[in-house]
Amino acid sequence: MNSGGADDFYSTLRRKIWRATFLNTTIAKIYHYCLIKIWINLSYANQYIFRISNG
Structure with a gap:
């Protein structure tokens, strides 16, 4: 059995997953x-508007 192809496939897959992550x-x-x-x-703007409307 030649597992070289599977190893290449998994290392490529791992690299792709890492890059995507x-x-x-x-x-x-x-x-x-x-x-x-x-x-x-937005919170600053809300405070500003609140101050203008109440001031």
């Missing part, structure tokens, strides 16, 4: 960062 985590981090920034900006 890396890309997904990078995108998730950027997305999370943007969401936090938007949330902070």
Whole structure:
């Protein structure tokens, strides 16, 4: 039995999965960062509007 082909297949698969996971985590981090920034900006805007409407 020649298991070289299977080993190559699994190493290629592992590399592809790793690359996909890396890309997904990078995108998730950027997305999370943007969401936090938007949330902070919205909360600041809400405080500002609240102050104007009550002031």
